[in-house]
Amino acid sequence: MNEETGKWVVLSFFPYEPMQVYGLFDSFEQAQTYAEQQGMAKGDGAYSIQMVLNAHYTEDAADYVGMGWS
Numbered sequence: 059m060n061e062e063t064g065k066w067v068v069l070s071f072f073p074y075e076p077m078q079v080y081g082l083f084d085s086f087e088q089a090q091t092y093a094e095q096q097g098m099a100k101g102d103g104a105y106s107i108q109m110v111l112n113a114h115y116t117e118d119a120a121d122y123v124g125m126g127w128s
Contacts, residue, residue: 065110
C-alpha cells in the first residue's frame, strides 16, 4: 500500500539526457515555483511535479508460483 508523505519533487526532462530530480518540497506550489524560477520548461526542456510516496514492499517467497515464477 502506498502512503502519501506530503513531500513533492520536480522531475526535469531534457532530450537525450537522464532525468534529473529536484526536491523535497513541502507543497506542490513550492515545487512549481522552483521549476518556473529555474526555467525548466524553456527550450526543449519539460518538467513534472510528483508527490513522493512511502511504498512498503515485502516479498512473499510462498507466492513465487502466483507471480509466474516457478
